[in-house]
Amino acid sequence: MSDAATDAPEPPLIRLASASPRRRELLASIDVPVEVHPVELDETPRPGEAPEAYVRRLAEDKARAGALGSTLPTLGSDTAVVCDDAILGKPRDREHAAAMLRSLSGRTHRVLTAVAVTGPAGLLSACVTTRVTLREITEAEAAAYWATGEPADKAGGYAIQGRAALFVSRLEGSHSAVVGLPLFETAELLARQGVPLWNRAMS
Numbered sequence: 001m002s003d004a005a006t007d008a009p010e011p012p013l014i015r016l017a018s019a020s021p022r023r024r025e026l027l028a029s030i031d032v033p034v035e036v037h038p039v040e041l042d043e044t045p046r047p048g049e050a051p052e053a054y055v056r057r058l059a060e061d062k063a064r065a066g067a068l069g070s071t072l073p074t075l076g077s078d079t080a081v082v083c084d085d086a087i088l089g090k091p092r093d094r095e096h097a098a099a100m101l102r103s104l105s106g107r108t109h110r111v112l113t114a115v116a117v118t119g120p121a122g123l124l125s126a127c128v129t130t131r132v133t134l135r136e137i138t139e140a141e142a143a144a145y146w147a148t149g150e151p152a153d154k155a156g157g158y159a160i161q162g163r164a165a166l167f168v169s170r171l172e173g174s175h176s177a178v179v180g181l182p183l184f185e186t187a188e189l190l191a192r193q194g195v196p197l198w199n200r201a202m203s
């Protein structure tokens with residue numbers, strides 16, 4: 001929605017502590033104007049840290065750090081692909097990306113996305129697990145996929161919202177969470193922070 005009379009952009013409802021264009025687009029899809037305020041964190045997992053604890057910690061740290069200097073509720077999020085209890089982040093290079101797809105090929109893995117929101121209710125967070133099954137992927141397909149540029153900045157080295165949809169045979173859970181933000185759970189957290197979306201989105 002934008003102001004019809006002036007076409008001026010709407011004031012932000014929240015601060016988005018993220019550099020991810022996907023997260024901005026997902027929030028725009030449910031009519032949430034944001035102020036983008038990325039934060040840089042060390043995303044190294046702690047020794048022995050469980051994947052759920054890891055993504056929740058990062059989401060909460062992003063939200064807390066992003067909130068500094070603002071009175072707006074601030075949202076942070078983190079996505080990790082988990083295969084055989086190993087956390088797969090973003091690929092470092094072509095070889096790393098190929099190794100990731102090799103380990104995911106022909107199997108079911110988990111995608112964990114945590115979202116955290118600061119606000120009057122304190123720091124609230126949720127973690128969503130989605131099970132994704134990929135068909136078998138050949139080395140030649142993995143190489144061709146890398147060459148598209150799509151996997152480079154994606155956890156697990158694939159993008160379900162892009163060409164990797166051709167690899168995904170099944171999904172159980174939240175599609176938006178795999179893309180970077182679980183919209184249903186996000187709306188619930190925002191409502192608890194005094195940002196109700198339903199009436200706004202439907203008007």
Ligand SMILES: Cc1cn([C@H]2C[C@H](O)[C@@H](COP(=O)(O)OP(=O)(O)OP(=O)(O)O)O2)c(=O)[nH]c1=O
Nearest residue numbers: 018019020078079154155158159160178179180
């Ligand atoms: C599995 C998968 C991940 N991703 C993306 C979502 C996230 O943007 C990214 C995982 O990296 P994150 O570290 O969660 O996020 P980010 O670095 O992109 O942004 P920021 O930390 O500033 O919020 O992978 C997809 O876009 N599609 C997919 O299918």
